[in-house]
Amino acid sequence: MADCVTKSLELVERKKLNHLNLTCTKGKLENGLEYILYQDKSIPLVSVNIWYRVGSAYETKGKTGLAHLFEHMMFQGSENVPKEMHFRYIQEAGGTLNGSTSTDRTNYFEKLPANNFELALWLESDRMGFFLPSLTEEKLNNQKDVVKNERLERYDNQPYGLAWELLITKLYPANHPYSWATIGFLKDIEGYTFNDVKSFFQKYYAPNNASIVIAGDFENDKAVELLRKYFEPIKPFDLNHSIVFQKPELKENILIEHKDNVQLERIYLAWHSDLIYGFNDASLEVAADILSGSKNSRLYKRLVFDLQIAQDVTAFQYSGKFGGHFMIISTARPGVNLNQIKEIIFDEINNLIKDGVTSRELEKSKNGIKANFIYSIQNLDTVADYLNHYNYYLNEPNSFEFDLDRYNKVDKDTLKNAVQLYLTKPYVELRITPKEHNL
Amino acid sequence: MSFDRTQKPVPTANLEFIPPVIEEIKLNNGLRVFYLYKDKLPLIRLNLMIDAGSKYDPGDKKGLAYLTSLVLDEGADGLNALELSDEFDLLGSNFNVSTDNDSINLSLQCLTENFERSFELFSKVLLNPSFNEDDFNREKKKLITQILQSKDEPEYLADQIFDKIIFGASNQYSFPVIGYEDSVNSINLNDIINHYNNFFSPSNSFLVIVGNTPREQLMLLLNKYLIGFTNSFTKQQLSFNSTSQRKKIFIYNKPGSVQTEIRVGQVTQKRNNKEYFQKLMFNAILGGQFTSRINLNLRERNGYTYGATSRFQYFKETGFFQVATSVAAENTGKALNEILFEISNIKTGITDQELEFAKSSITKKFPMNFETYRQIVSNVSGKILYDLPDDYFETYIDKINHVSKIEVEQAARTSINDAELVVVLVGDKNLIEDKINNLGFDITEVDINGEIIN
Numbered sequence: 001m002a003d004c005v006t007k008s009l010e011l012v013e014r015k016k017l018n019h020l021n022l023t024c025t026k027g028k029l030e031n032g033l034e035y036i037l038y039q040d041k042s043i044p045l046v047s048v049n050i051w052y053r054v055g056s057a058y059e060t061k062g063k064t065g066l067a068h069l070f071e072h073m074m075f076q077g078s079e080n081v082p083k084e085m086h087f088r089y090i091q092e093a094g095g096t097l098n099g100s101t102s103t104d105r106t107n108y109f110e111k112l113p114a115n116n117f118e119l120a121l122w123l124e125s126d127r128m129g130f131f132l133p134s135l136t137e138e139k140l141n142n143q144k145d146v147v148k149n150e151r152l153e154r155y156d157n158q159p160y161g162l163a164w165e166l167l168i169t170k171l172y173p174a175n176h177p178y179s180w181a182t183i184g185f186l187k188d189i190e191g192y193t194f195n196d197v198k199s200f201f202q203k204y205y206a207p208n209n210a211s212i213v214i215a216g217d218f219e220n221d222k223a224v225e226l227l228r229k230y231f232e233p234i235k236p237f238d239l240n241h242s243i244v245f246q247k248p249e250l251k252e253n254i255l256i257e258h259k260d261n262v263q264l265e266r267i268y269l270a271w272h273s274d275l276i277y278g279f280n281d282a283s284l285e286v287a288a289d290i291l292s293g294s295k296n297s298r299l300y301k302r303l304v305f306d307l308q309i310a311q312d313v314t315a316f317q318y319s320g321k322f323g324g325h326f327m328i329i330s331t332a333r334p335g336v337n338l339n340q341i342k343e344i345i346f347d348e349i350n351n352l353i354k355d356g357v358t359s360r361e362l363e364k365s366k367n368g369i370k371a372n373f374i375y376s377i378q379n380l381d382t383v384a385d386y387l388n389h390y391n392y393y394l395n396e397p398n399s400f401e402f403d404l405d406r407y408n409k410v411d412k413d414t415l416k417n418a419v420q421l422y423l424t425k426p427y428v429e430l431r432i433t434p435k436e437h438n439l
Numbered sequence: 440m441s442f443d444r445t446q447k448p449v450p451t452a453n454l455e456f457i458p459p460v461i462e463e464i465k466l467n468n469g470l471r472v473f474y475l476y477k478d479k480l481p482l483i484r485l486n487l488m489i490d491a492g493s494k495y496d497p498g499d500k501k502g503l504a505y506l507t508s509l510v511l512d513e514g515a516d517g518l519n520a521l522e523l524s525d526e527f528d529l530l531g532s533n534f535n536v537s538t539d540n541d542s543i544n545l546s547l548q549c550l551t552e553n554f555e556r557s558f559e560l561f562s563k564v565l566l567n568p569s570f571n572e573d574d575f576n577r578e579k580k581k582l583i584t585q586i587l588q589s590k591d592e593p594e595y596l597a598d599q600i601f602d603k604i605i606f607g608a609s610n611q612y613s614f615p616v617i618g619y620e621d622s623v624n625s626i627n628l629n630d631i632i633n634h635y636n637n638f639f640s641p642s643n644s645f646l647v648i649v650g651n652t653p654r655e656q657l658m659l660l661l662n663k664y665l666i667g668f669t670n671s672f673t674k675q676q677l678s679f680n681s682t683s684q685r686k687k688i689f690i691y692n693k694p695g696s697v698q699t700e701i702r703v704g705q706v707t708q709k710r711n712n713k714e715y716f717q718k719l720m721f722n723a724i725l726g727g728q729f730t731s732r733i734n735l736n737l738r739e740r741n742g743y744t745y746g747a748t749s750r751f752q753y754f755k756e757t758g759f760f761q762v763a764t765s766v767a768a769e770n771t772g773k774a775l776n777e778i779l780f781e782i783s784n785i786k787t788g789i790t791d792q793e794l795e796f797a798k799s800s801i802t803k804k805f806p807m808n809f810e811t812y813r814q815i816v817s818n819v820s821g822k823i824l825y826d827l828p829d830d831y832f833e834t835y836i837d838k839i840n841h842v843s844k845i846e847v848e849q850a851a852r853t854s855i856n857d858a859e860l861v862v863v864l865v866g867d868k869n870l871i872e873d874k875i876n877n878l879g880f881d882i883t884e885v886d887i888n889g890e891i892i893n
Contacts (some may be wrong), residue, residue, distance in 0.1 A: 094803020145742025371531025
């Protein structure tokens with residue numbers, strides 16, 4: 001058990017930012033389950049948050065969406081928890097709960113009144129250790145239907161809802177773990193079998209492939225005692241999986257045109273970029289903010305404010321363990337040609353490379369990022385998820401100050417270099433335009 | 440360590456939770472301020488709620504309140520729109536103006552170290568907005584495009600058509616906050632200035648503030664920056680009568696939809712009503728939670744949907760009950776049938792177990808409503824907006840615990856009248872029409888604004 005080490009920052013800065021130094025305790029059970037304890041007694045609540053180190057990137061072609069479907073199955077009960085009762089027990093206790101799946105990981109979380117957080121440990125351990133005995137074909141078929149509906153409602157029936165899938169399937173080569181969407185293809189969702197689900201569990205849902213955060217109003221000794229009671233009997237297993245892929249690279253620009261039930265034309269541009277916590281990751285995030293994060297940001301000001309040819313514009317750096325890409329998205333006003341918008345986007349990218357950014361722009365972005373860190377830790381669930389996030393990617397849960405420092409270190413040169421390195425390479429361009437019959 | 444894993448753990452000793460005590464302060468200009476000192480984090484959150492929402496929009500200028508809020512922060516007191524936005528950004532402060540049916544809200548979240556400058560900027564927007572012609576024209580154009588875009592959003596369309604149909608055209612809650620293309624087109628800058636002059640008054644607003652600024656310092660800042668907030672105000676009389684509906688299905692045909700958005704419901708009482716807690720329990724059992732009857736039926740048993748919920752939506756002067764879900768087109772009829780079954784079945788009674796579950800989940804969750812600064816500001820604002828009793832938070836748990844099974848069953852019967860239930864469907868008419876013919880409802884087609892097509 002080691003106290004989380006605080007990464008280096010100047011003393012003066014440390015004193016000002018001590019709200020982001022979240023002192024916590026990290027340890028490991030004998031079966032390999034990592035735990036992180038963070039106390040906050042300001043309100044009688046406890047958050048429990050588990051990350052399994054598996055997401056859609058670990059799926060195989062033809063079985064896309066399985067990690068997400070599996071997340072649904074984990075709410076269908078386990079050996080000692082009948083179907084529907086996982087939700088019911090937490091809600092009866094006045095708690096909230098959910099789970100989510102990304103490319104890199106799957107998380108499950110509960111927030112409960114402090115006097116009842118043992119309930120979450122019982123439930124989480126029961127589905128970590130005793131899930132398979134309760135799995136039935138009937139439950140699987142029901143959740144396949146639910147997930148198909150989720151896909152139809154949130155992607156197929158949403159305006160521009162298929163954009164992400166259309167883009168990444170072209171941006172990443174077919175063998176790359178980011179070349180399909182987390183929800184999965186409809187055809188794949190329909191095809192999952194009982195054995196797919198079973199072997200997915202046996203491959204990834206091991207205590208030694210997970211970490212659990214307990215955050216809030218509790219005593220450390222008690223928490224460790226309970227963690228040992230509920231989780232230590234669960235046997236670890238050999239983790240025998242690896243992801244092999246080549247570093248993706250586009251040889252030339254790719255143009256995709258797609259018709260949708262929409263009123264306005266929208267352009268998406270995507271370039272390969274750096275991995276999460278990679279050298280250029282923070283610079284690209286700051287660049288995105290300077291391009292589109294505020295009213296006076298470069299692209300917003302030109303496209304929406306001055307020329308009024310676009311309804312909106314967004315730039316962001318999306319980064320994960322196995323890949324990253326930088327995207328710019330803009331919706332044209334009625335009658336405006338997307339070429340005009342595209343030209344201005346590239347004009348502003350060139351301006352960043354040619355003249356760099358101003359000190360004031362940098363200061364504005366950094367102040368916003370710092371303030372948003374403070375705002376975001378109001379919610380215990382968010383804090384717990386951050387701790388697991390940092391532990392997963394950086395192997396150190398208390399990395400708020402380290403993370404903030406990454407942004408503080410971005411300067412005119414690192415930003416300019418990052419933009420030049422990535423945004424001058426080939427890109428994928430997607431244009432979504434109205435179907436003919438749509439008035 | 441061996442133990443019996445079949446046994447669900449029991450909670451340790453009962454929790455003591457005392458809701459925070461909010462202080463009410465009246466400024467010299469008459470503005471009511473509700474204040475809570477909270478020093479968990481070095482931040483301040485505040486919200487000024489002005490009784491100036493879209494319910495006051497004149498007949499031919501729907502969207503006026505919303506457009507006013509869009510233009511309001513486009514420059515103030517000598518700072519142009521970009522300079523003003525830059526000033527807030529430089530401080531890392533989040534300033535936002537929003538509009539709903541009842542109110543225009545000016546909200547601010549900032550680090551305590553930047554509170555004075557942020558609040559000064561906030562006061563400039565409140566007291567000296569520039570209201571330039573150029574800014575007005577730009578925001579108006581943006582809003583008209585936003586209205587066009589909303590035609591793509593199936594959830595939005597279903598909600599908007601539902602409001603129009605249950606309230607009827609003469610009710611001030613029946614139209615969308617963002618207005619219609621032609622109504623927004625007819626708004627000019629003077630309308631905006633008049634809306635501002637008519638409603639932005641201390642006697643028509645209140646301020647809720649949570650954070651770690653000590654009271655004395657807060658008073659200094661409030662008096663310094665809000666001293667010029669002195670407009671007088673005359674209350675307007677509005678119509679909130681709604682026309683009652685017969686049992687009917689209204690379809691808006693959106694060709695190419697793979698899902699159907701379903702809304703079922705009717706007009707009910709406003710927030711401050713005697714049966715509030717009974718209805719809260721009723722709704723928790725019917726559709727307010729994941730494990731409520733409607734979601735277990737439609738999602739967990741039948742797999743028709745990703746989720747189905749029911750709720751009582753409250754406004755200052757009225758309210759409605761609504762079940763909402765989205766299903767694959769081919770399941771439209773079956774899903775609707777199950778919703779209607781659950782609505783009628785609950786009137787035949789609930790079990791003791793269901794009521795205990797609802798009470799337990801809602802009373803034990805109560806402390807969670809005071810976790811974040813945003814939640815506290817929002818809960819206190821709601822209490823003032825809806826004229827709830829002073830001891831509302833202190834007596835909340837007791838009031839729920841006193842609700843009886845008979846009262847919940849009574850609420851189920853009185854708050855929903857089957858003969859007046861309205862169903863709104865947004866989807867591909869060709870795919871769903873034959874699925875709903877035999878449900879005993881008249882079927883009427885409506886346009887995108889909820890107007891009946893003959």
